[in-house]
Amino acid sequence: MNIQDIKQRFEIIGNSPLLNFALETAVKVAPTDITVLINGESGVGKEAFSKIIHSMSNRKHGPFIAVNCGAIPEGTIDSELFGHEKGSFTGAHDLRKGYFETVSGGTIFLDEVGELPLETQARLLRVLESGEFIKVGSSKTQKTDVRVVAATNKDLLVLADQGKFREDLYYRLSTVPIRVPSLRERKEDIHLLFRKFSADFAEKYKSKAVVMDTEAQNILAGYRWPGNIRQLKNIAEQLSVLDEDKNIHADELMRVLPAERPGLPMIMSANTSDQNQLSERDIFYKVLYDLRKDLGDLKGIVFDMLQGNSSREQIIAAHQNQNNQIVPDQGFTAPPMMHSQMIPQNTNLIEIPVAKAVVESLSLEEKELEMIKKALEKYNGKRKKAANELGISERTLYRKIKQYDLE
Numbered sequence: 001m002n003i004q005d006i007k008q009r010f011e012i013i014g015n016s017p018l019l020n021f022a023l024e025t026a027v028k029v030a031p032t033d034i035t036v037l038i039n040g041e042s043g044v045g046k047e048a049f050s051k052i053i054h055s056m057s058n059r060k061h062g063p064f065i066a067v068n069c070g071a072i073p074e075g076t077i078d079s080e081l082f083g084h085e086k087g088s089f090t091g092a093h094d095l096r097k098g099y100f101e102t103v104s105g106g107t108i109f110l111d112e113v114g115e116l117p118l119e120t121q122a123r124l125l126r127v128l129e130s131g132e133f134i135k136v137g138s139s140k141t142q143k144t145d146v147r148v149v150a151a152t153n154k155d156l157l158v159l160a161d162q163g164k165f166r167e168d169l170y171y172r173l174s175t176v177p178i179r180v181p182s183l184r185e186r187k188e189d190i191h192l193l194f195r196k197f198s199a200d201f202a203e204k205y206k207s208k209a210v211v212m213d214t215e216a217q218n219i220l221a222g223y224r225w226p227g228n229i230r231q232l233k234n235i236a237e238q239l240s241v242l243d244e245d246k247n248i249h250a251d252e253l254m255r256v257l258p259a260e261r262p263g264l265p266m267i268m269s270a271n272t273s274d275q276n277q278l279s280e281r282d283i284f285y286k287v288l289y290d291l292r293k294d295l296g297d298l299k300g301i302v303f304d305m306l307q308g309n310s311s312r313e314q315i316i317a318a319h320q321n322q323n324n325q326i327v328p329d330q331g332f333t334a335p336p337m338m339h340s341q342m343i344p345q346n347t348n349l350i351e352i353p354v355a356k357a358v359v360e361s362l363s364l365e366e367k368e369l370e371m372i373k374k375a376l377e378k379y380n381g382k383r384k385k386a387a388n389e390l391g392i393s394e395r396t397l398y399r400k401i402k403q404y405d406l407e
Contacts (some may be wrong), residue, residue: 001027006023019186036111038050040179044181044229049149062105071112081099083097084138085133113152114154125166161392167395182228198239205240239253242256369404375390
């Protein structure tokens with residue numbers, strides 16, 4: 001079966017090179033039992049690719065089930081996937097078979113796999129490596145023969161560095177990765193898809209199909225489509241229902257297109273290269289450093305004023321010249337009691353040092369080393385707990401320990 005036949009069978013519209021490459025990869029991997037990870041934004045049609053893989057595999061006569069991992073509560077996800085024994089938890093009134101038992105011999109599609117809890121990820125890894133699982137509340141190992149196709153709209157390696165996804169599971173899932181392009185990467189396909197949806201809704205609502213003029217088509221192609229194909233289909237249905245003459249001009253289209261949300265403001269200037277931009281952690285350290293430095297300056301001003309060696313204006317001016325920073329004059333004066341009661345008149349008895357700003361290193365490596373040491377000391381060298389505290393994977397922590405020679 002060639003690519004065009006597959007498109008026709010699964011109602012996939014478009015001739016984008018990125019789309020064709022993704023389909024070709026799915027066709028090649030389908031006859032095998034290799035685990036596949038489908039990457040792509042929400043609404044691009046990842047589930048359609050899982051159905052293509054199943055229908056062209058040797059398991060096509062077996063069962064197929066799609067599971068949205070993000071829609072199942074954390075407390076019941078293990079029971080849904082692997083089943084449970086009667087009485088294993090509150091509400092478990094009967095024995096229940098999980099998907100990995102009922103779909104044996106077929107294919108299971110795990111959508112939003114990045115939402116799985118870490119405990120469930122460990123169970124899934126065991127299934128992928130050995131084909132074995134254990135029901136919740138049981139000690140008996142069971143075998144299953146299931147092909148797993150997973151999908152995600154997140155970067156699982158980033159989640160792994162944050163300690164939210166198992167790195168070993170990522171590499172086990174992504175034996176063959178397939179990336180489904182977003183709609184804005186398929187501009188040449190947008191109007192084709194719109195025409196197909198318009199024809200479908202015309203048939204559904206017994207009306208004429210919506211037609212766009214050239215200017216409206218250009219707006220359609222230039223829009224970002226954050227909701228991808230799902231959003232485009234909604235717009236086509238909205239126009240099919242609301243527009244009376246079905247001839248869409250630019251102004252009519254603009255009325256139904258949601259305003260594009262502005263991106264996050266850039267912290268650095270626009271002409272700064274990506275390599276020179278500070279990371280969030282760099283900026284955080286710099287803010288802390290500036291705050292500590294300002295606090296040191298304030299202490300110095302207060303202590304100088306308490307000693308009464310100079311006027312308030314002279315002290316502030318001296319600190320301004322020293323640090324090239326403007327210290328706001330809030331009209332602060334030391335209360336009289338602080339001179340007469342708290343500070344001894346005989347300055348030989350006590351000496352109040354002038355506070356000086358402590359200049360700290362802004363080296364990211366030094367700060368990273370310091371945090372790793374503190375985390376390891378806090379948990380008595382237990383790497384797993386230290387890694388969770390730092391928000392990184394245990395494997396990343398081990399690599400850092402070797403890097404800084406902390407064995």
